[in-house]
Amino acid sequence: MTMTSSVPEPVAYDPAAIEARWRERWAELGTHRTDIAQGESPFYALMMFPYPSAEGLHVGNLFAFTGCDIYARFQRLQGHTVFEPLGYDAFGIHSENFALKVGRHPMELIPSNIRNFRRQLDRAGLMVDWSKSVDTTDPSYYKWTQWVFLQLHKHGLAYKKAAAVNWCPSCKTVLANEQVVAGACERCGTVVEQRFLEQWFFNISKYAPRLLENLNTLDWSATTKQAQRNWIGRSDGARLRFAVLDPLTDAGSSAVSVTTEVRSGSTQIEVFTTRPDTIFGATYLVLAPEHPLVEQLTTPMQEGVVREYLAASVKQDLVSRKTTKEKTGEFTGSYAVNPATGEMIPIWIADYVLMEYGTGAIMAVPGHDERDFEFAQKFDLPIQRVVAGPGDNAKTPLGDAAYVGDGVLVNSEQFDGLGVEEGKVKATAWLASKHAGVGVTNYRLHDWCISRQRYWGPPIPIIYCDDCGTVPVPEDQLPVLLPNIPDFKPDDSGISPLARHQEWYRVPCPSCGKQARRETDVSDTFLDSAWYFLRYPSVGRDDVPFDRETTKKWLPVTTYIGGNEHAVLHLLYSRFITMVLHDAGHLDFEEPFTKFRAHGLIIKEGAKMSKSKGNVVNPDDFINEWGADAFRTYLMFLGPFEEGGDFRDSGISGVKRFLDRLWASVRDCGTGAADDEVLRKLHATIKKVGEDTPALSYNTAIAAMMEYMNVLRRGERVPARAEVEPMVQMVAPFAPHIAEELWEMLGHKTSVFQSRWPAFDASLLTSDTIDLVVQVGGKTRGKIVVAKDITQDAALAAAKADPVIGKFITGEPKKVILVPGRLLNVVV
């Protein structure tokens, strides 16, 4: 070292130069490549792959990726072989709509978007192994997406049916239920219409019980699990059968004598209820307008009004149907028999009953269901109390609202006096014994419609042959390439743009060789992303979607970090596809993500960042001005990772100052012995950062390192090398470029990420004396320095002797409480 005489200008921290240098070195040395075959102690750190938009990387993307990257880098310092891949989810309506808007073809737009994303991602300092990336629009990828479809088809889990589907008139495509938000298209906000189209569905509802059950075994964010539980929507109840009276014979006469036995052979209406205990209060039935029995049950007298009602309800869009509180309906003219009371009850139709749920028919118990009550009031139908709440009896009038609370059954013959829960069980058993019902569990989860009448997706690998019917494309003929067509704009026909291209869809039948035609719909983007994590480790293998041995070694994913906006879409579909592939013998695990953590949202000035608000932060600008290390660290410092935080432009300066000080500390550090007090703080910091980082408590980990820096440099002291070296390792996951540079400055020849996380010396963290807090009458009055194991009497004496505290202790204490190592409370 050259010193004294002419003092040389100290080398300042120059993020731009350092970061460029380490980007190159990492690429050169392949630092971020994971040896998939040799990996010992494999650790698969997954982040949700982005949609490569034309706008480029969003701060929200970087927040998520950085959080995952820190976790992954920390695990690497713990000695794991970490695999951190990233790819692009580039198919889908979003890309296609954008391409249409700017008048370019997605096939040329997406690659340029990806290049831009890659440029931005490279600057962020992620430890991503780019040799194992995926692009869902690449035939070498979607070949296997089509393969996944074929596996479902092979196992009877993919089927085609004409169904009322959600149709977005603006995007001109079918939407999954999950993509309809409050009756409007999730993407463009247009009100969704009902249409009847032939669609491919995946039978995910069959897996509902398992998807629900398995949640208990997963280490996932509680909010995410809860969202999935709600979405799967289990409810326990019963299916009950109501015999319909023959309108010609029974209903015509005024003195109807009805047997309480359900007569076999007669028309029956099956309902689903969660309240079989209230069967004695069922005073009418309601069918959904689309219910198949409506036509048969409508009497000639009611035909006119029913028809009118049906016509109106079909026209009505789903929004008003699903959100209007005002009840509407019509009487069909027919009656059914309440199997419990034997009474004749009218059958109505109303659109507050949904065909998609349960059986599409309900028994109405207006006394104990708010919706039924409202309907009964409006149409003057009988309301019967069968549950008595506290203070009520069988005769207490219901007033102006249904009673939905707990209580005991009344007006229910042999069930009178039973509690609601017991009543459910006994009533179900009784009805079952009369062959009028059976206890069942119902799920809200619907089958997954995967057909999209659009262009920008993987063609569904199916061929229709007049002789052979629906024929799956043989696996050895995959991929079914998406043709490059100029006219990819969808129209109103409900038919995919691919259907305009005979040269593409006309193919020989794989089975008989006769002229046949391809399915012209493409599959939902969520199918692309439902299996991508299986592909990463096996990227490069063209013969299999995922290599058996590699998959065994690397999956399930060790830790998945992503946004909670995918709690019920992507995450549920991924679990489903994994389960199916497991059942088909392709995987030996059935849950793809052992641990999942949802990160929070970055907001700005109290609002979500959006172009319309003009509060979008461009990561490039910040990285140019402050460096990627400061930007990363700031993103993690502004709030708890799992909650997100408020991005303030001025906040980053504090983090930059911290890195400047760290830089100067290493640059100037001496070879002398470490100071004892500093060393104690260092080891406490190693402990804290080592605990907070894997807990994703990044903000407090950074705060702890800042605190240490304050101690380290207090009074402009020159730190010792031993005091700063572990600090470089601790900061490395957060600010990898500067850490590498400082590590090198300290004389190391290999990457800091080849080192091991510093160990802390527990013996340095304990001391013989402690600061004992003294309270008098519960109020804190000060603290005294005493021996760690001081007795209560000695502590009291010391407190009395303290000039400040002592004056509060007047007279003989009533009570003295010593919490060893913490505090003394003197009650006077």
Added chain:
RNA sequence: GCGAAUGUGGCGGAAUUGGUAGACGCGCGAGACUUAGGAUCUCGUGCCGCAAGGCGUGUGGGUUCGAGUCCCACCUUUCGCACCA
């Protein structure tokens, strides 16, 4: 309506099992060094008060020697689901 969160200085946010509320950072104030400072460093910074002291974690009660933390009743904001029988 149902479900899940949330509420702490001027601001973002810290606080083991109940045990010094406000760590860390921004901002702000004072000072040092400077031709200069939007650089750097030092000190200060919850509120009221000259002080002693008092008051302070959405509101109102409660338990406790002691409550941001536990219990009861409300209120705020956010997110998810929403006529799911």
